[in-house]
Amino acid sequence: xxxxxxxxxxxxxxxxxxxxPALAGAQAxxxxxxxxxxxxxxxxxxxxxQPMREHLARVLQRPVHLSTAFDWAVFHxxxxxxxYDLVVTAPHMARLAQLDHGxxxxxxxxxxxxxxxxxxxxxxxxxxxxxxxxTLVLSNPVSLVALRGLRWLAENGLQRDKDFTTMTIPTDxxxxxxxxxxxxxxxxVSAGEFRAIAExxxxxxxxxxxxxxxxxxxxxxxxxxxxxxxxxxxxxxxxFVSPGSGEGAAFLAATGSSGLREISPDVxxxxxxxxxxxxxxxxxxx
Numbered sequence: 655x656x657x658x659x660x661x662x663x664x665x666x667x668x669x670x671x672x673x674x675p676a677l678a679g680a681q682a683x684x685x686x687x688x689x690x691x692x693x694x695x696x697x698x699x700x701x702x703x704q705p706m707r708e709h710l711a712r713v714l715q716r717p718v719h720l721s722t723a724f725d726w727a728v729f730h731x732x733x734x735x736x737x738y739d740l741v742v743t744a745p746h747m748a749r750l751a752q753l754d755h756g757x758x759x760x761x762x763x764x765x766x767x768x769x770x771x772x773x774x775x776x777x778x779x780x781x782x783x784x785x786x787x788x789t790l791v792l793s794n795p796v797s798l799v800a801l802r803g804l805r806w807l808a809e810n811g812l813q814r815d816k817d818f819t820t821m822t823i824p825t826d827x828x829x830x831x832x833x834x835x836x837x838x839x840x841x842x843v844s845a846g847e848f849r850a851i852a853e854x855x856x857x858x859x860x861x862x863x864x865x866x867x868x869x870x871x872x873x874x875x876x877x878x879x880x881x882x883x884x885x886x887x888x889x890x891x892x893x894f895v896s897p898g899s900g901e902g903a904a905f906l907a908a909t910g911s912s913g914l915r916e917i918s919p920d921v922x923x924x925x926x927x928x929x930x931x932x933x934x935x936x937x938x939x940x
Contacts, residue, residue, distance in 0.1 A: 685717040689738035691729055692722045693794055694850040705905040713890045726796050727936045739879050746798050746932050748872035749925035756877050759917045760888045763870035768845040769799040771862040774833040779862050782810050785818045791832055791841035795822050796935045798868045801928055803842035806865045830855025869921050
Protein backbone atom coordinates (compact mmCIF):
# COMPACT_ATOMS: atom_id res chain seq x y z
CA UNK A 655 0.00 0.00 0.00
CA UNK A 656 1.39 3.42 -0.93
CA UNK A 657 1.85 6.15 1.64
CA UNK A 658 -0.98 8.11 -0.01
CA UNK A 659 -3.38 5.17 0.33
CA UNK A 660 -2.28 4.58 3.90
CA UNK A 661 -3.06 8.20 4.75
CA UNK A 662 -6.47 7.87 3.10
CA UNK A 663 -7.29 4.74 5.09
CA UNK A 664 -6.07 6.36 8.31
CA UNK A 665 -8.11 9.52 7.61
CA UNK A 666 -11.24 7.46 6.91
CA UNK A 667 -10.76 5.52 10.13
CA UNK A 668 -10.35 8.73 12.15
CA UNK A 669 -13.44 10.26 10.50
CA UNK A 670 -15.46 7.13 11.22
CA UNK A 671 -14.34 7.10 14.85
CA UNK A 672 -15.54 10.70 15.20
CA UNK A 673 -18.83 10.24 13.38
CA UNK A 674 -20.00 6.95 14.86
CA PRO A 675 -20.48 8.23 18.43
CA ALA A 676 -22.34 11.25 17.10
CA LEU A 677 -24.57 9.06 14.95
CA ALA A 678 -25.15 6.71 17.84
CA GLY A 679 -26.10 9.67 20.02
CA ALA A 680 -28.52 10.94 17.40
CA GLN A 681 -30.14 7.53 17.10
CA ALA A 682 -30.54 7.34 20.88
CA UNK A 683 -32.90 10.36 20.95
CA UNK A 684 -36.15 8.46 20.66
CA UNK A 685 -39.45 10.29 20.22
CA UNK A 686 -41.56 10.99 23.28
CA UNK A 687 -44.74 8.99 22.72
CA UNK A 688 -47.78 11.01 23.78
CA UNK A 689 -50.97 8.96 23.75
CA UNK A 690 -54.42 10.56 23.59
CA UNK A 691 -57.58 8.83 24.78
CA UNK A 692 -59.92 8.51 21.75
CA UNK A 693 -62.90 10.31 23.29
CA UNK A 694 -63.51 12.26 20.07
CA UNK A 695 -62.54 11.69 16.43
CA UNK A 696 -58.83 11.16 15.80
CA UNK A 697 -58.64 14.01 13.29
CA UNK A 698 -59.98 16.59 15.75
CA UNK A 699 -58.04 15.15 18.69
CA UNK A 700 -54.65 15.17 16.97
CA UNK A 701 -55.24 18.68 15.70
CA UNK A 702 -56.17 19.94 19.17
CA UNK A 703 -52.93 18.63 20.70
CA GLN A 704 -50.53 19.88 18.01
CA PRO A 705 -49.60 23.01 20.05
CA MET A 706 -48.71 20.81 23.05
CA ARG A 707 -46.66 18.50 20.85
CA GLU A 708 -44.74 21.42 19.34
CA HIS A 709 -44.08 22.96 22.75
CA LEU A 710 -42.78 19.76 24.29
CA ALA A 711 -40.59 19.00 21.27
CA ARG A 712 -38.99 22.42 21.53
CA VAL A 713 -38.41 22.60 25.29
CA LEU A 714 -37.33 18.96 25.64
CA GLN A 715 -35.18 19.03 22.50
CA ARG A 716 -36.53 15.70 21.29
CA PRO A 717 -39.18 14.59 18.81
CA VAL A 718 -42.70 14.14 20.19
CA HIS A 719 -45.09 11.72 18.51
CA LEU A 720 -48.86 12.05 18.97
CA SER A 721 -51.10 9.02 18.60
CA THR A 722 -54.45 7.68 19.66
CA ALA A 723 -56.23 4.34 19.26
CA PHE A 724 -59.28 2.77 17.65
CA ASP A 725 -61.18 2.61 20.93
CA TRP A 726 -60.77 2.89 24.69
CA ALA A 727 -59.92 -0.78 25.20
CA VAL A 728 -57.10 -0.69 22.62
CA PHE A 729 -55.81 2.53 24.14
CA HIS A 730 -55.80 1.05 27.65
CA UNK A 731 -54.01 -2.04 26.34
CA UNK A 732 -51.23 0.19 25.05
CA UNK A 733 -51.08 2.04 28.36
CA UNK A 734 -50.81 -1.27 30.19
CA UNK A 735 -48.02 -2.36 27.84
CA UNK A 736 -46.15 0.94 28.45
CA UNK A 737 -46.19 1.82 24.75
CA TYR A 738 -46.60 5.50 25.65
CA ASP A 739 -44.38 7.79 27.70
CA LEU A 740 -47.13 10.27 28.47
CA VAL A 741 -50.91 10.07 28.16
CA VAL A 742 -53.92 12.35 28.31
CA THR A 743 -56.77 10.24 29.59
CA ALA A 744 -59.95 10.20 31.65
CA PRO A 745 -59.43 10.34 35.43
CA HIS A 746 -60.84 6.87 36.13
CA MET A 747 -58.63 5.44 33.36
CA ALA A 748 -55.64 7.25 34.86
CA ARG A 749 -56.48 5.79 38.27
CA LEU A 750 -56.66 2.30 36.77
CA ALA A 751 -53.29 2.82 35.08
CA GLN A 752 -51.84 4.12 38.35
CA LEU A 753 -53.06 1.18 40.44
CA ASP A 754 -52.42 -1.63 37.97
CA HIS A 755 -49.42 -0.43 35.96
CA GLY A 756 -47.53 2.16 38.00
CA UNK A 757 -48.40 5.27 35.98
CA UNK A 758 -47.85 8.64 37.68
CA UNK A 759 -50.67 11.24 37.49
CA UNK A 760 -49.13 14.69 36.94
CA UNK A 761 -51.72 17.29 35.99
CA UNK A 762 -55.43 17.75 35.47
CA UNK A 763 -57.11 19.71 32.71
CA UNK A 764 -59.47 22.47 33.82
CA UNK A 765 -62.35 23.00 34.19
CA UNK A 766 -64.29 19.96 35.38
CA UNK A 767 -66.27 18.27 32.61
CA UNK A 768 -69.97 18.99 32.20
CA UNK A 769 -71.94 15.76 31.76
CA UNK A 770 -75.05 16.31 29.65
CA UNK A 771 -78.18 14.60 28.41
CA UNK A 772 -79.04 15.84 24.89
CA UNK A 773 -81.87 15.20 22.44
CA UNK A 774 -82.91 16.19 18.90
CA UNK A 775 -84.89 19.41 18.60
CA UNK A 776 -87.25 17.66 16.18
CA UNK A 777 -88.17 15.12 18.88
CA UNK A 778 -88.58 17.11 22.09
CA UNK A 779 -87.97 15.53 25.48
CA UNK A 780 -90.04 17.03 28.29
CA UNK A 781 -89.04 14.82 31.22
CA UNK A 782 -86.56 12.12 32.14
CA UNK A 783 -89.45 9.67 32.22
CA UNK A 784 -89.80 10.14 28.45
CA UNK A 785 -86.78 7.85 28.13
CA UNK A 786 -88.81 4.90 29.40
CA UNK A 787 -89.14 2.31 26.65
CA UNK A 788 -86.75 4.25 24.41
CA THR A 789 -83.08 4.03 23.39
CA LEU A 790 -80.22 6.02 24.88
CA VAL A 791 -76.97 6.65 22.97
CA LEU A 792 -73.58 6.19 24.63
CA SER A 793 -70.76 7.50 22.47
CA ASN A 794 -68.16 6.16 24.91
CA PRO A 795 -69.77 3.41 27.03
CA VAL A 796 -66.90 3.25 29.52
CA SER A 797 -66.50 7.03 29.85
CA LEU A 798 -66.93 8.66 33.22
CA VAL A 799 -69.83 10.68 31.77
CA ALA A 800 -71.61 7.49 30.70
CA LEU A 801 -70.98 5.73 34.02
CA ARG A 802 -72.10 8.75 36.04
CA GLY A 803 -75.07 9.26 33.70
CA LEU A 804 -76.34 5.72 34.08
CA ARG A 805 -76.09 6.09 37.85
CA TRP A 806 -77.99 9.40 37.68
CA LEU A 807 -80.76 7.79 35.64
CA ALA A 808 -80.97 4.92 38.13
CA GLU A 809 -81.28 7.45 40.95
CA ASN A 810 -84.24 8.86 39.03
CA GLY A 811 -85.95 5.48 38.69
CA LEU A 812 -84.70 4.42 35.25
CA GLN A 813 -82.66 1.22 35.05
CA ARG A 814 -80.60 0.29 32.01
CA ASP A 815 -81.96 -2.73 30.07
CA LYS A 816 -85.12 -2.64 32.18
CA ASP A 817 -86.60 0.78 31.52
CA PHE A 818 -84.56 1.74 28.45
CA THR A 819 -82.04 0.22 26.06
CA THR A 820 -78.65 1.60 25.06
CA MET A 821 -76.70 1.72 21.85
CA THR A 822 -73.04 2.54 21.25
CA ILE A 823 -71.83 4.58 18.30
CA PRO A 824 -68.30 5.08 16.97
CA THR A 825 -68.00 8.84 16.38
CA ASP A 826 -69.24 12.15 17.74
CA UNK A 827 -71.08 13.10 14.55
CA UNK A 828 -72.99 9.83 14.80
CA UNK A 829 -74.69 11.19 17.93
CA UNK A 830 -76.32 13.90 15.84
CA UNK A 831 -77.16 11.50 13.01
CA UNK A 832 -78.67 8.86 15.30
CA UNK A 833 -80.77 11.35 17.23
CA UNK A 834 -81.78 13.16 14.04
CA UNK A 835 -83.03 9.93 12.44
CA UNK A 836 -84.98 9.02 15.54
CA UNK A 837 -83.00 5.84 16.20
CA UNK A 838 -82.62 6.98 19.81
CA UNK A 839 -84.34 9.56 21.97
CA UNK A 840 -81.34 10.99 23.83
CA UNK A 841 -77.59 10.70 24.38
CA UNK A 842 -75.15 11.04 27.26
CA VAL A 843 -72.21 13.22 26.20
CA SER A 844 -69.59 15.46 27.70
CA ALA A 845 -69.45 19.14 26.85
CA GLY A 846 -66.27 18.43 24.83
CA GLU A 847 -67.90 15.63 22.87
CA PHE A 848 -70.90 17.86 22.20
CA ARG A 849 -68.62 20.66 20.99
CA ALA A 850 -66.82 18.23 18.66
CA ILE A 851 -70.03 17.41 16.77
CA ALA A 852 -70.14 19.15 13.38
CA GLU A 853 -71.90 22.48 13.74
CA UNK A 854 -74.70 21.62 11.35
CA UNK A 855 -75.58 18.53 13.36
CA UNK A 856 -74.99 20.18 16.72
CA UNK A 857 -77.47 22.92 15.88
CA UNK A 858 -80.18 20.28 15.55
CA UNK A 859 -79.66 19.14 19.15
CA UNK A 860 -80.68 20.56 22.51
CA UNK A 861 -79.29 20.06 25.99
CA UNK A 862 -81.94 18.61 28.28
CA UNK A 863 -79.81 19.05 31.39
CA UNK A 864 -76.28 19.14 32.76
CA UNK A 865 -76.69 16.37 35.32
CA UNK A 866 -73.18 16.38 36.80
CA UNK A 867 -69.66 17.73 36.62
CA UNK A 868 -66.84 15.19 36.66
CA UNK A 869 -63.07 15.74 37.00
CA UNK A 870 -61.22 16.85 33.89
CA UNK A 871 -58.79 14.67 31.95
CA UNK A 872 -55.48 13.72 33.52
CA UNK A 873 -51.97 13.89 32.10
CA UNK A 874 -49.97 10.94 33.41
CA UNK A 875 -46.39 9.72 32.98
CA UNK A 876 -45.34 6.13 32.34
CA UNK A 877 -42.62 4.26 34.18
CA UNK A 878 -40.16 4.38 31.30
CA UNK A 879 -39.94 8.18 31.61
CA UNK A 880 -38.51 8.14 35.12
CA UNK A 881 -39.44 10.47 37.98
CA UNK A 882 -37.00 13.27 37.08
CA UNK A 883 -38.12 13.47 33.46
CA UNK A 884 -41.77 13.29 34.51
CA UNK A 885 -41.32 16.25 36.85
CA UNK A 886 -39.52 18.20 34.14
CA UNK A 887 -42.39 17.62 31.72
CA UNK A 888 -44.87 18.63 34.42
CA UNK A 889 -43.13 21.98 34.93
CA UNK A 890 -42.84 22.58 31.17
CA UNK A 891 -46.55 21.91 30.68
CA UNK A 892 -47.46 24.37 33.42
CA UNK A 893 -45.32 26.93 31.59
CA PHE A 894 -47.12 25.99 28.38
CA VAL A 895 -50.51 27.16 29.69
CA SER A 896 -49.20 30.18 31.60
CA PRO A 897 -50.46 33.66 30.60
CA GLY A 898 -48.68 35.01 27.55
CA SER A 899 -48.03 31.62 25.94
CA GLY A 900 -49.32 31.76 22.36
CA GLU A 901 -49.08 27.99 21.91
CA GLY A 902 -50.86 27.44 25.21
CA ALA A 903 -53.62 29.88 24.29
CA ALA A 904 -54.20 28.04 21.00
CA PHE A 905 -54.38 24.72 22.84
CA LEU A 906 -56.80 26.00 25.48
CA ALA A 907 -59.07 27.53 22.83
CA ALA A 908 -59.10 24.34 20.75
CA THR A 909 -59.88 22.05 23.68
CA GLY A 910 -62.22 24.35 25.57
CA SER A 911 -59.90 24.15 28.58
CA SER A 912 -59.01 26.96 30.97
CA GLY A 913 -55.68 25.62 32.22
CA LEU A 914 -53.82 22.86 34.04
CA ARG A 915 -53.40 22.18 37.75
CA GLU A 916 -51.59 19.64 39.85
CA ILE A 917 -53.74 16.57 40.30
CA SER A 918 -55.09 16.07 43.79
CA PRO A 919 -54.66 12.64 45.44
CA ASP A 920 -58.24 13.03 46.66
CA VAL A 921 -59.49 13.37 43.08
CA UNK A 922 -57.64 10.23 42.08
CA UNK A 923 -58.95 8.32 45.11
CA UNK A 924 -62.51 9.39 44.24
CA UNK A 925 -62.17 7.37 41.02
CA UNK A 926 -61.87 4.12 42.98
CA UNK A 927 -65.65 3.74 42.81
CA UNK A 928 -65.34 3.23 39.03
CA UNK A 929 -62.11 1.22 38.80
CA UNK A 930 -63.43 -2.33 39.13
CA UNK A 931 -66.23 -1.81 36.62
CA UNK A 932 -63.85 -0.09 34.20
CA UNK A 933 -61.25 -2.85 34.51
CA UNK A 934 -63.85 -5.56 33.90
CA UNK A 935 -65.45 -3.71 30.98
CA UNK A 936 -62.14 -3.07 29.22
CA UNK A 937 -61.26 -6.75 29.55
CA UNK A 938 -64.13 -7.71 27.25
CA UNK A 939 -65.23 -6.37 23.84
CA UNK A 940 -67.21 -3.13 24.11
